[in-house]
Amino acid sequence: MGAPLGRRLLKAGFSLAVFTRTRSRADELLAAGAEWADSAAELAERVDAVISIVPDSPDVEQVYLGPVGVCAGPGQGGLAIDMSTVAPGTAVRVAEAVQQRGGQFVDAPVSGGKTGAEAGTLSIMAGGDAEAIERARPIFAALGKRVVHCGPTGNGQLTKLCNQIICGLNLLAVGEALVFAKRLGLDPKTMLEAVSAGAAGSWAVDNLGPRMADRDFAPMFMIDLQQKDLRLALDAARLRTVPLPGTALVQQLLTANQAAGEGREGTQALLKTLERIAHVHN
Amino acid sequence: MGAPLGRRLLKAGFSLAVFTRTRSRADELLAAGAEWADSAAELAERVDAVISIVPDSPDVEQVYLGPVGVCAGPGQGGLAIDMSTVAPGTAVRVAEAVQQRGGQFVDAPVSGGKTGAEAGTLSIMAGGDAEAIERARPIFAALGKRVVHCGPTGNGQLTKLCNQIICGLNLLAVGEALVFAKRLGLDPKTMLEAVSAGAAGSWAVDNLGPRMADRDFAPMFMIDLQQKDLRLALDAARLRTVPLPGTALVQQLLTANQAAGEGREGTQALLKTLERIAHVHN
Numbered sequence A, B: 001m002g003a004p005l006g007r008r009l010l011k012a013g014f015s016l017a018v019f020t021r022t023r024s025r026a027d028e029l030l031a032a033g034a035e036w037a038d039s040a041a042e043l044a045e046r047v048d049a050v051i052s053i054v055p056d057s058p059d060v061e062q063v064y065l066g067p068v069g070v071c072a073g074p075g076q077g078g079l080a081i082d083m084s085t086v087a088p089g090t091a092v093r094v095a096e097a098v099q100q101r102g103g104q105f106v107d108a109p110v111s112g113g114k115t116g117a118e119a120g121t122l123s124i125m126a127g128g129d130a131e132a133i134e135r136a137r138p139i140f141a142a143l144g145k146r147v148v149h150c151g152p153t154g155n156g157q158l159t160k161l162c163n164q165i166i167c168g169l170n171l172l173a174v175g176e177a178l179v180f181a182k183r184l185g186l187d188p189k190t191m192l193e194a195v196s197a198g199a200a201g202s203w204a205v206d207n208l209g210p211r212m213a214d215r216d217f218a219p220m221f222m223i224d225l226q227q228k229d230l231r232l233a234l235d236a237a238r239l240r241t242v243p244l245p246g247t248a249l250v251q252q253l254l255t256a257n258q259a260a261g262e263g264r265e266g267t268q269a270l271l272k273t274l275e276r277i278a279h280v281h282n
Helices: A002-011 A023-031 A040-046 A057-065 A088-100 A113-119 A130-143 A155-183 A188-196 A203-213 A223-239 A245-259 A267-278 B002-011 B023-031 B040-046 B057-065 B088-100 B113-119 B130-143 B155-183 B188-196 B203-213 B223-239 B245-259 B267-278
Strands: A049-052 A079-082 A104-107 A122-127 A144-151 B049-052 B079-082 B104-107 B122-127 B144-151
Touching (some): A002 A023, A002 A130, A079 A088, A079 A130, A088 A155, A113 A122, A122 A130, A122 B188, A144 A155, A155 A188, A155 A223, A155 A245, A155 A267, A155 B155, A155 B223, A188 B155, A203 A267, A223 A267, A223 B155, A245 B155, B002 B023, B002 B130, B040 B049, B049 B057, B049 B130, B079 B088, B079 B130, B088 B155, B104 B155, B122 B130, B130 B144, B144 B155, B155 B223, B155 B267, B223 B245, B223 B267, B245 B267
Parallel strands (some): A122 A144, B049 B079, B079 B104, B122 B144
Antiparallel strands (some): B104 B122
16 A cells, blocks of 8 residues: 555655665655655654554554654654554554654544555545644645544544444445345346445445456455454454444454465455355356 | 335326225325226226335235236236335246236336435336336336346346345444444544445445434334345245355344334334444443
8 A cells, every 4th residue: 555655645746755664665666756764763754744554553563663663763743644554552552652752643544445545535534633633634635535533543543443344244245145146046247236326335336246246356455454454343342342243254254265365365255255155166 | 115106107297096005195196196096906907007016025916916906807918017025936926927918027126215216216126028128117217217127027126135135234334333433432423424435335324324323213214124125035045045144144133123122113223233232322
């Protein structure tokens, strides 16, 4: 996700410095005019606003709190925006460290995937105080089409977890309908067309349905990452003893995909688990 | 659903005769210019096209095959359109009876609810031969915005069952996200706004989410009817041994609503079951 976000920022006229753990992944942005920084700490010294997007909570903690992380350099009152999807508690811990150094922190996970990042149409779920979020708005404007202030630090992450609860069940909805359609003799694409305009309509029907029907399992969003997000949602729910029976079912079915070595395929490969349990052969 | 469909047809310039089991339910259409028929048989003799919409399979069988049903009058080669959601096998049986009398039959269940019926924006899922469906198109044009020919007789019903599988799980998605949001301290409507524009977007998020947040459980579509539809879907799936774990879960959770006496509330009252199992008090 870092590359398309960087491209959007360059296109909007921002100057950009980048640090990635694997330097080759920055090649394209460097060729497009971004500068290289040798660490998060060095990068933080050179910019007005740090933007991070990494896979999981420990990665964010390392980017901000590690020995060469954002908070290891001299304090500067800068703005830090974390667009990763991580534990709400991680957002709170990192925000405290940034604020202790005079900076401002916004947790701002996104929905819309690589396609949304490339088109600048992401939904951005922002947590933090209003002043920090106002300061981040010119950056958000280059990256997303909807920016919602969800409350204090961590609420961006909690809102993203709601988003993932819904995405998981909407995905299961399309998968079950397609397995049913196939076994009952319906044409999958005709079925999708018929249901998409009514009360069954969803982003998942429009975007994952046709890919399932075409057996195109290339990732828009990988199962391993969806599972990480569902783990965060179920962890947060467990801490408050909130039962989420549907979300837990989705998480178990996607675990069956991971068991079959399909963790790096797109979430629409859930269809393959549903077909295996229904003994559907293609 | 009969009343708004009748109003749309009158508005489009069709002349209309109506028969309902409870005559008072036709009062408004009669006042608006429709004629009364004393039975389905009598109605069928007077019109070019019969349109039926009733709650369940036995009701459709009675309307067409009963002693004063459509097929009890003299044959006339008329068109019969059943817009009810019923078992695919019922559609096949009724179609055979209509065709034996020289008529044509289309199973054409709809999605979009009372709101869609009033606005003429229903999705219509039509099963039958192409000639019958072409004959029905002027009628469909007055009632819906999307008409999809889903294949031979019964495929309209099977497609509607796919629709209901998706609706059920999309409903559970919104309910689980809202219970999670509430217990984790998020503002429900802000959460819904943040997720609705991205990959979690759905008709259910847009239409059932705000009603859940407002605790407005008035029916757009009653739980008892959704349960009838899920029963039809799970019956059809069982006959082909198709496991639908998510759909079965939704059906069980809505059974808990029925146990609590909430069967005549809107499907969004699923939230109340999720709150009871999470011990959320309002």
